[in-house]
Amino acid sequence: MLDASGISKIPTVPEARVDLAVVAELVPAGVRLLDVGCGDGSLLEYLAAVKGIDGRGIELSQKGVNAGVARGLSVIQGDADTDLATYPDGAFDYVVLSQTIQATTHPRRVLEQLLRIGRRAVVSLPNFGHWRIRWQFLLFGRMPVTEDLPYSWYDTPNIHFCTIRDFVELAKEIDADIEKAIALDAWGRKLSFNAPWWFWNLFGEQAVFVLKRKG
Amino acid sequence: MQPTEDPVREAETSRHRQADQPSSLVARFGPEAPLMLDCGVTLAPWQIAYQTYGTLNADRSNAVLICHALTGDQYVASTHPVTGKPGWWELVVGPGKPIDTDRFFVVCANVLGGCMGTTGPASTNPATGRAWGLDFPVVTVADMVRSQAALIDHLGIPDLFLVAGGSMGGMQVLQWASAQAKRVFAALPIATGARHSSQNIAFDEVGRQAVMADPDWRDGHYLSAGTSPKKGLAVARMAAHITYMSESSLHQKFGRKLQDRETLGFGFDSDFQIESYLRHQGSSFVERFDANSYLYVTRAMDYFDLAAEHGGVLAHAFQGTATRFCVMSFTSDWLFPTADSRTIVHALNAAGARVSFAEIVADRGHDSFLLDEPEMHQILAGFIASAARARGL
Numbered sequence: 001m002l003d004a005s006g007i008s009k010i011p012t013v014p015e016a017r018v019d020l021a022v023v024a025e026l027v028p029a030g031v032r033l034l035d036v037g038c039g040d041g042s043l044l045e046y047l048a049a050v051k052g053i054d055g056r057g058i059e060l061s062q063k064g065v066n067a068g069v070a071r072g073l074s075v076i077q078g079d080a081d082t083d084l085a086t087y088p089d090g091a092f093d094y095v096v097l098s099q100t101i102q103a104t105t106h107p108r109r110v111l112e113q114l115l116r117i118g119r120r121a122v123v124s125l126p127n128f129g130h131w132r133i134r135w136q137f138l139l140f141g142r143m144p145v146t147e148d149l150p151y152s153w154y155d156t157p158n159i160h161f162c163t164i165r166d167f168v169e170l171a172k173e174i175d176a177d178i179e180k181a182i183a184l185d186a187w188g189r190k191l192s193f194n195a196p197w198w199f200w201n202l203f204g205e206q207a208v209f210v211l212k213r214k215g
Numbered sequence: 216m217q218p219t220e221d222p223v224r225e226a227e228t229s230r231h232r233q234a235d236q237p238s239s240l241v242a243r244f245g246p247e248a249p250l251m252l253d254c255g256v257t258l259a260p261w262q263i264a265y266q267t268y269g270t271l272n273a274d275r276s277n278a279v280l281i282c283h284a285l286t287g288d289q290y291v292a293s294t295h296p297v298t299g300k301p302g303w304w305e306l307v308v309g310p311g312k313p314i315d316t317d318r319f320f321v322v323c324a325n326v327l328g329g330c331m332g333t334t335g336p337a338s339t340n341p342a343t344g345r346a347w348g349l350d351f352p353v354v355t356v357a358d359m360v361r362s363q364a365a366l367i368d369h370l371g372i373p374d375l376f377l378v379a380g381g382s383m384g385g386m387q388v389l390q391w392a393s394a395q396a397k398r399v400f401a402a403l404p405i406a407t408g409a410r411h412s413s414q415n416i417a418f419d420e421v422g423r424q425a426v427m428a429d430p431d432w433r434d435g436h437y438l439s440a441g442t443s444p445k446k447g448l449a450v451a452r453m454a455a456h457i458t459y460m461s462e463s464s465l466h467q468k469f470g471r472k473l474q475d476r477e478t479l480g481f482g483f484d485s486d487f488q489i490e491s492y493l494r495h496q497g498s499s500f501v502e503r504f505d506a507n508s509y510l511y512v513t514r515a516m517d518y519f520d521l522a523a524e525h526g527g528v529l530a531h532a533f534q535g536t537a538t539r540f541c542v543m544s545f546t547s548d549w550l551f552p553t554a555d556s557r558t559i560v561h562a563l564n565a566a567g568a569r570v571s572f573a574e575i576v577a578d579r580g581h582d583s584f585l586l587d588e589p590e591m592h593q594i595l596a597g598f599i600a601s602a603a604r605a606r607g608l
Contacts, residue, residue, distance in 0.1 A: 054569075056569070056570075062573070062574060062576065065572070065573050065574075066573050066575075066590060066593070066594055068571075069541065069571040069572075069573050069594045069597055069598060070593050070594050070596070070597030070598075071597055071601075072597050072598065072600055072601025072602075072604070073571070073601075074539070074569045074570060074571045075571050075572075075573075076542075076560050076564070076570060076571060076572035077572055077573065077574055078572075083561075086561040086564050086565060087564050087565065088565055088567065091564075091567055
């Protein structure tokens with residue numbers, strides 16, 4: 001990337017999205033990558049600059065698409081639920097779905113599509129099993145509203161919340177290998193790799209998975 | 216031709232002259248370089264009229280081809296010799312504009328079948344010494360692209376940095392990207408489709424029937440007969456012009472406002488502003504456009520169906536392409552609705568192409584691509600800048 005002065009600069013990922021930095025760590029250099037729900041293209045731009053990936057994006061919001069295209073990224077307007085079907089098998093090395101699966105109508109179908117299109121899928125998601133969410137629900141008996149999940153139940157785009165353990169189960173059901181998994185606490189720090197699933201499920205505010213098709 | 220006092224007549228004469236002797240540059244091809252048409256006819260001699268802007272660099276790598284729409288011409292960024300109006304895409308093409316003529320060598324040619332200096336029905340048929348009229352062979356979008364490719368060869372340009380165009384221009388862009396994929400680095404098809412829809416063919420047919428219903432059309436031989444099917448062509452233009460706008464833009468611009476009157480006239484004058492506007496669109500169009508050209512060029516659009524040429528699978532038209540695409544549509548365009556652009560995008564995805572797609576929120580219908588739409592210009596600029604970086608320009 002060149003700024004107005006012609007000096008090369010590496011774009012930064014927004015601080016609020018620590019999961020993007022983790023995704024960037026998990027993606028090898030030079031791969032062909034599709035970012036599903038790419039927003040304004042921050043991650044794609046970052047990965048292109050730092051990892052030299054050949055990136056494409058799909059984004060539902062017009063604003064995000066236009067921002068991405070104006071930045072010179074290959075971004076199309078589309079919907080994870082419907083438009084992934086138009087891509088051929090194995091079109092990408094990596095397909096990224098960051099903080100989007102909970103907003104899809106058919107998460108299982110989307111996940112299957114990701115693994116059909118890409119050799120690997122990187123999925124990041126908010127963990128609905130985090131202790132603070134459990135605590136709110138237990139204490140107040142109302143749908144939790146947190147800093148990271150700030151919507152009320154009636155206007156949330158997040159229609160299919162799951163916990164880390166739920167997601168692990170789904171991965172098993174669709175016969176995907178979990179190659180890597182990382183959980184982040186409320187401050188964006190990685191939880192110990194050796195911690196058991198129940199610990200992650202309680203203390204991970206979000207998780208990032210690398211899935212691979214079996215066989 | 217004697218000079219005359221009548222300005223309308225003068226404009227008409229000037230237009231007729233343009234068909235054979237355009238004010239622009241022109242490349243002429245003799246019998247040694249015939250054009251093989253889809254209909255089976257071999258056209259020779261033939262010529263293609265074009266304009267250029269900017270300078271071709273030493274590597275010959277900065278050439279941009281702009282493809283014009285149905286009634287456009289080569290005067291994309293310079294004054295029209297017949298109407299005296301500015302170029303039709305000066306908002307996009309020029310110094311410092313998204314297609315920057317300070318950086319790129321821009322070529323725009325009149326389409327085959329047109330009437331501004333590229334061989335078409337208004338040109339003189341060398342076999343008879345009279346205008347071709349309906350003896351001119353029916354041409355296709357692929358033929359148009361063949362003629363442009365011959366021009367690009369003639370100019371010594373190995374491959375194009377960018378091919379861009381809206382509407383029928385976008386069809387040519389898709390045809391270029393399919394038939395001449397290796398010669399197209401980046402492609403910008405705007406407000407277009409990979410085929411003309413049934414509804415679009417229907418509108419074209421209304422326009423053609425209006426022309427042919429005019430007694431002055433004389434079975435296409437009006438030029439030799441010294442008549443001009445102005446009424447028919449004006450009606451064709453009026454009907455077509457409606458399809459270039461949107462219900463909401465018409466409502467905002469004209470509503471039910473009356474023209475130069477306080478009350479309804481209880482007659483068939485143009486009571487309403489919209490009527491007056493359309494009549495003006497019709498009458499000014501006939502001064503600059505040839506009626507037979509209108510038949511041929513609309514026919515070329517009707518025949519366009521890129522998937523049909525590739526076993527019915529549009530993705531096959533782009534198999535293995537390395538071209539970067541930016542597809543754009545407008546929310547209020549009902550002539551080439553967003554669904555048409557999505558079809559193109561899905562095919563490009565299936566072919567593994569590098570493609571961007573943006574639907575611009577704009578309420579002025581199909582013609583939005585010609586208008587001041589800052590969001591479109593911003594996206595164009597972003598796409599072109601990144602493509603230029605990738606090409607090392």
